[in-house]
Amino acid sequence: MAKKTITELKAYFKAGKRPTEAQFGDVMDSFANLEDPQLFPKSYIKKRLNIDFPNDVFDQAVDILLGNRGMSGRLEIEIVGTWMYTNTVGNIKKLFQLGLNPDNAIWYPTTSRIVETGGPITNHIYIGDIVWDANINQYKITIFHTHHSGNIYDVRITYHCPFDTQDFSEVKLSDVYTSPLTGQRVHYTHYNDNLGIGTTLPETSLHVKAPKDKGHSNVVGGLFDRSEAAGGSNIVQLKYHSTADLELNSFYSGTNFRYGSYGDFNIVNNIDDGTYGAINMVTKKQTRLSIMPNGNIGVGTTLPTGKLHISQSPSSDPIDAMTIDVGSFGNPQNANKSHYFRVRDVGGSNNIPFIIKGSGNVGIGTETPAAKMHLVSGYVFPDSEGALIVGDTSQVNLRLGCSDRYSWMQGHGTSPLHINPLGNNVILNKDGGNVGIGTQNPDQKLTVKGKIHAEDVVVDMNVPADYVFQKYFDGQSSIRPEYQMPTIQELESFVRENKHLPEIPSGEAIVKDGVNLGDFQMKLLQKIEELTLYVISQNKEIENLKAIIKK
Structure with a gap:
């Protein structure tokens, strides 16, 4: 038998080989000397x-x-x-x-x-x-x-x-x-x-496991116990990175709170992103309430489009999606599925001053709105398409969405209809659309069928008629470079053939299409300026003839 190194011993057990009796003795001798660093160097x-x-x-x-x-x-x-x-x-x-x-x-x-x-x-x-x-x-x-x-x-x-x-x-x-x-x-x-x-197998950075097998006793998984009267900032904080955390403020007054006041519990998510970073409340693996980064709150939806957006699943029975009780008298009524939203006074009368019905009708002062917006004591227009009615039962002042009459504003008897009597500006169709007076088919921004009585009319013009004089006296015009005043012979020929002045629409065209007041005024001014130049030209010829006669 002899002591061997690990490398030498491994050679005895190569594939297809069996150690001899002497080699087996070497193994036993080497095993007896495991502490020998020459044979088995330790790490x-x-x-x-x-x-x-x-x-x-x-x-x-x-x-x-x-x-x-x-x-x-x-x-x-x-x-x-x-x-x-x-x-x-x-x-x-x-x-x-x-x-x-x-x-x-x-x-x-x-x-x-x-x-x-x-x-x-x-x-x-x-x-x-x-x-x-x-x-x-x-x-x-x-x-x-x-x-x-x-x-x-x-x-x-x-x-x-x-x-x-x-x-x-x-x-x-x-x-x-x-x-x-x-x-x-x-x-x-x-x-x-x-x-x-509480566990020897933590699954994440911090794993707290409460005791088990405690029956139905109230077991606290984690406890932060602080009883001294300390004011100031947060006493408990669970923090994620630098954007989200849970905070419990001290129950004593102080001025160093990050959010809220003393005794407040803060749920914080300060991720600076317009899309991500909501705070959600979840039950049965579904998000029930979401507070979005922009402050919108969604109940039943994770995409609220307003400050409070309540959504009911289409397959759910819409039994009072929301009921607001005001006061302390009476019991909540939540069995009528025809009601989507109610504001109720339970201070003694159980009146419902505001209601949204399942049909979509809204009632103010009435529990049975007959129109899309029905104010109590208002007049109900017989047409079922009425949407908003304002006024008492004898005199309706405003009707919106009344069948083919669309929207009405009216006075009564000899009383005039006042629009903005305080004298401020009245703006109609700010972003587009035509206005008709005396016609249901306006084809311009303002279409009036009938006479207009005005003390003064101001028309904005882009091209004044001064180009006539510029071209005559200066030989060129920056206002209308292509303009050429016709000679008196050309004018006579045009009028003889067309029976109207050049650049002036014919009588038939005026009857059919009307005239653009501003453009027409400029054309008339152009003709007056041309006529003025013709007179000046004629006067020059007359003066020349007088001079010749005197000679």
């Missing part, structure tokens, strides 16, 4: 220490002295408690990722986390982080014992590093000394960076 080192904390002394501590060494890889510190003086059984294991060189030369920042806890030991022991102590010129880890009852603890150190097999025999404990622990005093367990409270 980890283990060390065990014992801590004996004194009894009846608070805030004790001890240091694990690691020496002035280079350490890289992973270091595990596990502390196991025993049953002495108080119930401190259990264990705490902390994992460190290292990148240390001697003399505090850190090439990779140390990270650490608790990977295992169990038992009441977590209430008594706290494992610190690796720090450099310049006074003793070495690295150390401080273990804090916060309970006053003494106890003996087993410290198990495991150092993992595949290329570093340093001797850990010099690692030791310092003397026990007094050192109060500040800040966090209890460890929390991390599994793949998840935190579990």
